[in-house]
Amino acid sequence: MxxxxxxxxxxxxxxxxxxxxxxxxxxxxxxxxxxxxxxSFQKYHVLNPKWIGFDNYRMMFQDEVFWKAMWNTFVFTVGTVPLNLFITLGLAILIFPRSTRTQTFFKAAFYLPTVMSGVTLALVWFWIYDPTESGLLNMFLGLFGIENVMWLGKSNSSLFSIMFMTYFINHGAGIILYLAALGGIPKSLYEAADIDHASEWSKFKNITWPLLKPTTLYLLVTSIILSFQVFMSIYLMTQGGPNFATTTIAYLIYEHAFVYYKFGLAAAESFVLGFIIILASIAQFKFMSSDVEY
Amino acid sequence: MAEIRTADTQMSTAALQKRESKRTVWRVISYVILSFWVLVTIIPMYWMVVTSFRDIGFSATFTPEWFPSSFSIATYIRFFTKTDAVQWLINSLFVSGVITLSNVLFASLAGYAFAKLRFPGRNMIFWVLLATMMIPAQATLIPIYIMVVNVFNLADTYIAVMLPFLVTVGNIFLMKQYMSTLPSTLIDAARIDGCSEFKIFRKVIMPISKPGVAVLAIFTFVSTWNEFFWPFLVTNSSGMRTIQVGLATFKFAETVDYGGLMAGSVIAALPMIVLFFSLQRYFLQGITIGAVKG
Known part of the structure; x- marks a missing residue:
């Protein structure tokens, strides 16, 4: 005691x-x-859940829409994450040599969309994509004689339209992290490379890129996790349509759980999604961190 | 001997000049790219503001204007009279305020314990908490929803909206990182003076942790203000909605009222934009705390 x-x-x-x-x-x-x-092993009802073994998983894997959603999520991730990372890094490298005041200006400008809510951004872009000439994009293309496009309303352009939007809104935090990392690279390394008459490309390849790897890894992991879970812009702009062209896994889970109340099936799907995300994160750490000294 | 040296110097002067002009070209190109990207990033927001001050009524088609030809606040009046926007703003302010305070308190306490106190199981508990950051929201969403709505019967209450966010692991991690850098001698001195542990926390730790706390508070407030999915799931009545959820429902209810939608978007975004510009320093520096170092 x-x-x-x-x-x-x-x-x-x-x-x-x-x-x-x-x-x-x-x-x-x-x-x-x-x-x-x-x-995920039950036909779920709040008062009376019933054990049904692997039926939810069987139903999920036999569902065409599930595979379509998997594919859409994959396309969205492959189409946004690497390109956005490239844009973020490119912008950071262009901003880095400038004076502190110029740097601050660009940092603030690129960070501004980040403090605005996803709802606001989705609504503004929803309007940019308006199928008539009231939409900014159609108006702009109209100047070159291009006819109005139903950006979000057609199954061959809707997913791309949602991807395209991300190229202009998500760079703020990444740029700031990259700038901090660039500032941490010792100048003497570049001076040594200059003595050897190293080209700009070889300086980037042999000094900048390897030393930015921890930042790249962090951004890669976080942005892949987020892109696997993309939901809000889809809910607000296309509702998964047309013809499931923008139905992602996260959107499908939402629909099954909160529109059709198939909690068991949705739980099975969310487990698969969680599993994929964790696997992807571990794979990236393994793949990227082997030669990061930190 | 002398002749050779002169030739050598002349060549290097030419090379230097060449390099200098190359630099100027590069500089111009980099400014062109940066300005273009800033414009594309900022234009949607500029357009949102400009359009919100035009009275375009309910016409589905109209020409976008770059420079406002008239000034009207009719859309704002419409947005505020048609919806419970005032209540939504109050709800958002209340929910974000409480969540921010609770995160400041509990994340600081836990961060301090993990950084500076020694007790059995400390590291294990910390790593278990940290590892759960990998679990995506979808995997836990459905049981949390059922628990909050069906078991605790909290649907459509402030508590339901706030409960899962009262303290986040990310914030605990941030405070732990920050407090590890504080000198332990201050704590030891206070302990010798006979201060209780809580008094040490309140009188010694909190006052010198203000910069870290400020960053935590700002980021928590902004992310809670912008949160959409969870409040959207657990609120039913208009009076309980946050501004983001309210704006989304307005979008589906008034499909043709683009003007009102842009006014609402400005209203939802304005507090965060003001906050961003008045606390810009904290925003831009805060991102790098705890993000990369891990």
Whole structure:
């Protein structure tokens, strides 16, 4: 008994300090993960869940829309993440040699869309893509004699339109991180390269790129996780349509769970999504971090 | 001997000049690219503001104007009279405020405990918490929704909107990183003076952690203000919606009212834009704290 008293006197404060996060973790992370796993084997009803084994998984893998959603999510990720990373890095490298004041101006300008909500950005772009000449994009293309396009309303352009939008809104935080990392590269390395008459490209390839790898890895992992979960712009702009052309996994989960109330099926799908995201993150760490000294 | 040296110097002067002009060309090109990208990033927002001050009524087609030909606040009046926008703004302010305060308190407490206190299980608990950052929101969403709405019966309440966000692991990690850099001698001195652990936290740690706390508060406030999905799921009545959710429902209810939609978008974004410009320094420096170092 005394031992416990002593323990409590020594460490009581410490456990009290972390109590709230730990309780929230148990209730809102650990329990839900386990509950979702159980739910994915059930025909779920709040009062009377019924165990149905792998039926949800079978149904999911036989569903054409599920595979379409997987493909769309894959296309969206491949079409946005690498190109956006390239744009972010390119902009950061162009900004870096400028004076502090110019740097601050560009940082602020590129960061501005980041403080605005996804809802606002989706609504503005929804309008840019308006199928008539009221839309900014159609008006602009009209100057060159191009006819109005139903950007979001056609299955061959809708997913691309949502991808295209991301090329102009998501660079702020990445640019700032890259600028900080660029500032941390010792100047002497470049001076040494200059003595050897190294070309700009070889300086980038042999000094800049390797030393930026931790930042690149961080941005790659976070942006892939986010792009696997793309939902809001799709919900607000296309509702997954037309003809499932913009239905992503996250959107499908939303629909199955909160429109059709198929909680068991949605739980199975969300488990697959979670599994893919974790695998992808681990793969990137393995693949990218082998030669990062940090 | 002397002749050769002169030739050598002349050549290097020519090379230098060539290099200098190359630099100028590069500089011009880089400014052209940067300006173009800034314009494309900023134009949608500029256009949103300009259009919100035009009274275009409910016409589905109209010509976009680059420079406003008239000034009217009719769209704003319409947005505020047609919707519960005032209530939505109050809700957003309240929810974001409470979540920010709770994150400041609990993330600082836990961050301090993980950074500066020693107790059995400290590292294990910290790493378990950190590892859960990998679990995507979708995987836990459905059980959390069922728990909050069906089990706790909290649908359409402020508590439901706030509960899962009261303290995030990301914020604990940020505070731990920040507080590890504080000198331990101050804490030891206070302990020798007989301060209780909580008093040390309140009187010694918090005052010197202000820059870290400021960054945490700003980013938490902005991300909560912009949060869409969770409040969208757990609110039903118009009076409980946050501004983001309200704006989205307005979009689906008034499909032809582009003017009102742009006015609403400005209203939803304006507080964050003002916050960004008045606290720009914290925004631009804050991103690099805790993001890359890990």
């Amino acid at each position: 005394d031992k416990w008293k002593q323990f409590f006197r020594d460490y009581g404060w410490c456990y009290l300090f972390i109590a709230v996060p730990v309780i929230l973790f148990l209730v809102f992370t650990l329990y839900p993960v386990l509950a979702a796993l159980v739910m």
